[in-house]
Amino acid sequence: MGKVLVTGGCGFIGSHTVDKLIEENYQVIVIDNLSTGFITNLNKKAIFYNIDIRDKERLKEIFENNYFDYIFHFAAQINVRKGEEEPFFDVDVNIGGIINLLEIIKKNPPKKIIFSSTGGVIYGLTDILPTPETVEPFPICIYGISKLTCEKLLYAYWKKYGINYVALRYGNVYGPRQNYLSEAGVIAIFISRILSGKECIIFGDGNQTRDFIYIEDVISANIAFMNNDITGIFNVGTGIETSVNRIFEIIREKIGKDCKKVYGEEKKGELKRSCLSIEKIKKQINWLPKFSIEEGIEKTVDWFCLNFRI
Ligand SMILES: NC(=O)c1ccc[n+]([C@@H]2O[C@H](COP(=O)([O-])OP(=O)(O)OC[C@H]3O[C@@H](n4cnc5c(N)ncnc54)[C@H](O)[C@@H]3O)[C@@H](O)[C@H]2O)c1
Numbered sequence: 095m096g097k098v099l100v101t102g103g104c105g106f107i108g109s110h111t112v113d114k115l116i117e118e119n120y121q122v123i124v125i126d127n128l129s130t131g132f133i134t135n136l137n138k139k140a141i142f143y144n145i146d147i148r149d150k151e152r153l154k155e156i157f158e159n160n161y162f163d164y165i166f167h168f169a170a171q172i173n174v175r176k177g178e179e180e181p182f183f184d185v186d187v188n189i190g191g192i193i194n195l196l197e198i199i200k201k202n203p204p205k206k207i208i209f210s211s212t213g214g215v216i217y218g219l220t221d222i223l224p225t226p227e228t229v230e231p232f233p234i235c236i237y238g239i240s241k242l243t244c245e246k247l248l249y250a251y252w253k254k255y256g257i258n259y260v261a262l263r264y265g266n267v268y269g270p271r272q273n274y275l276s277e278a279g280v281i282a283i284f285i286s287r288i289l290s291g292k293e294c295i296i297f298g299d300g301n302q303t304r305d306f307i308y309i310e311d312v313i314s315a316n317i318a319f320m321n322n323d324i325t326g327i328f329n330v331g332t333g334i335e336t337s338v339n340r341i342f343e344i345i346r347e348k349i350g351k352d353c354k355k356v357y358g359e360e361k362k363g364e365l366k367r368s369c370l371s372i373e374k375i376k377k378q379i380n381w382l383p384k385f386s387i388e389e390g391i392e393k394t395v396d397w398f399c400l401n402f403r404i
Contacts, residue, residue, distance in 0.1 A: 109271060157202075331370030
């Protein structure tokens with residue numbers, strides 16, 4: 095079928111993408127520095143290199159020995175709060191990392207590079223909801239600014255060197271294997287806290303909304319973009335807003351334990367509402383999410399109940 099490079103393939107979204115690619119008979123090479131990912135997430139049929147995306151020399155070596163038909167680029171500093179605390183680190187990994195990759199592949203581009211951007215924070219304070227891709231992004235956090243810069247870099251390298259790309263602006267992705275220690279991923283954090291007998295902390299009044307999308311829907315969008323010549327930017331979400339309070343209630347209904355919540359101080363700079371229009375992706379590739387938030391949370395709770403260890 096062809097060879098695929100997955101950066102960040104030991105992480106949450108990366109490892110599910112690897113599983114799907116292997117199921118579809120692709121040969122998969124993963125690079126990951128295991129900073130937030132886990133080797134236990136990795137499919138045994140993938141070839142693994144413990145490399146930092148910023149390591150020019152080792153990255154070059156991989157490309158000297160392989161041609162990749164497709165590249166999924168997931169390796170990133172993913173934590174919005176960490177981006178604020180350590181902006182230079184965020185820029186180094188996220189912008190430095192993709193430049194490293196693009197500089198190497200410009201001589202011999204893959205058929206497509208599929209980049210994981212953010213729909214959750216890229217649009218900033220817009221009051222157009224659900225937000226279509228035509229709204230000009232004005233992120234108000236370093237992480238969003240670095241992801242937007244990556245999109246601009248992809249566009250420039252496409253125009254200059256013909257590197258075909260899609261930048262997928264994911265909503266808030268959740269599901270099995272999400273890292274509950276990373277402060278990103280409220281659903282994984284709530285479930286793991288409840289299973290360890292701790293209370294869930296809701297920052298602010300809990301009425302803030304997000305577009306939560308189940309991992310299997312994200313994977314189906316990722317794979318769908320391999321099978322066409324489309325280039326550009328796409329939201330990948332559900333078009334539905336769900337509040338953090340509602341998320342807590344759904345999890346409580348599913349776990350059925352005496353789950354407690356406490357309200358903490360609102361996090362400065364966090365968006366009040368976020369929701370993605372999915373008209374473009376629907377129209378152009380006929381993709382639709384399949385899982386309701388209730389179904390997705392049920393599957394996630396089931397997985398955590400089996401796999402979560404305190
Ligand atoms: N989870 C979400 O809701 C969400 C939403 C929008 C976009 N994204 C993007 O999707 C991608 C995957 O996110 P995720 O939720 O799976 O996070 P994750 O932390 O589980 O995965 C990231 C992976 O990249 C690896 N990594 C980090 N820095 C690296 C480096 N310098 N060199 C090599 N590997 C490195 C980590 O070890 C990890 O395995 C990220 O680019 C993230 O910004 C995620």
